Amino acid sequence: MIQAKEIVKSYGSLQVLKGVSVVIKKGEIVSVTGASGAGKSTLLHILSTIDRADSGHVVVDGIDTGKLNDRKLAEFRNRKVGFVFQFHHLLPEFTALENVCIPAFIAGTGRRGAELRAMELLDFLNLKDRSSHKPSELSGGEQQRIAVARALINSPSVIMADEPSGNLDSTNARQLHQLFFELREKFSQTILIVTHNEELAEMADRRLFMRDGLIFDHKT
Numbered sequence: 001m002i003q004a005k006e007i008v009k010s011y012g013s014l015q016v017l018k019g020v021s022v023v024i025k026k027g028e029i030v031s032v033t034g035a036s037g038a039g040k041s042t043l044l045h046i047l048s049t050i051d052r053a054d055s056g057h058v059v060v061d062g063i064d065t066g067k068l069n070d071r072k073l074a075e076f077r078n079r080k081v082g083f084v085f086q087f088h089h090l091l092p093e094f095t096a097l098e099n100v101c102i103p104a105f106i107a108g109t110g111r112r113g114a115e116l117r118a119m120e121l122l123d124f125l126n127l128k129d130r131s132s133h134k135p136s137e138l139s140g141g142e143q144q145r146i147a148v149a150r151a152l153i154n155s156p157s158v159i160m161a162d163e164p165s166g167n168l169d170s171t172n173a174r175q176l177h178q179l180f181f182e183l184r185e186k187f188s189q190t191i192l193i194v195t196h197n198e199e200l201a202e203m204a205d206r207r208l209f210m211r212d213g214l215i216f217d218h219k220t
């Protein structure tokens, strides 16, 4: 489902990824931990095609992303990959429902179809009655669940989360963690989570660990 081979990435003279290879199977939930600066976010950005590697290959859903031009890559990302970040990045002037719909509009879905799908997702996430609220009128946990709904609207095959619960209190963090497992049950999604949260890392099917730009199986 996600295959990365010999990924190398440098920023100036700093080589951040030094030949990272990883395979993540369809429907698998994998966590990545490691010290600050180890290269976790950089790897996630490359696997999710937000950023390009200097060398190496990233294949998602059988598509070699290195072969796509920028326009095709943006289209691919919009349809195939859902993102959840530490800070939800919801647009403050739009309602929860509108925020969730935005990736669907970008994909060319009509307003009615997008809103129907968004309401289904908000219902699944117990947020239906918050749909007309702006982000500032929602709690941190609700904002993050809205961001999850936004990540799901185009039914991506892959969800990538970078410190998704880093900004939440322990109760909301636990609920969000549980949600990832419910998503896998319901939508068979492949989920890759970068986290400093040991409890979340431990819940995953498989744990990976990064050190100095290299990736390892996590040994308990």
Ligand SMILES: Nc1ncnc2c1ncn2[C@@H]1O[C@H](COP(=O)(O)OP(=O)(O)OP(=O)(O)O)[C@@H](O)[C@H]1O
Pocket (backbone or CB within 6 Å): 011, 016, 034, 035, 036, 037, 038, 039, 040, 041, 042, 043
């Ligand atoms: N755009 C950039 N330009 C220059 N250096 C960068 C850039 N992005 C990341 N780096 C550097 O690359 C290294 C790895 O960063 P990265 O964000 O991948 O680490 P991380 O393991 O996710 O850390 P953290 O746990 O603190 O989020 C760091 O030394 C960082 O300063």
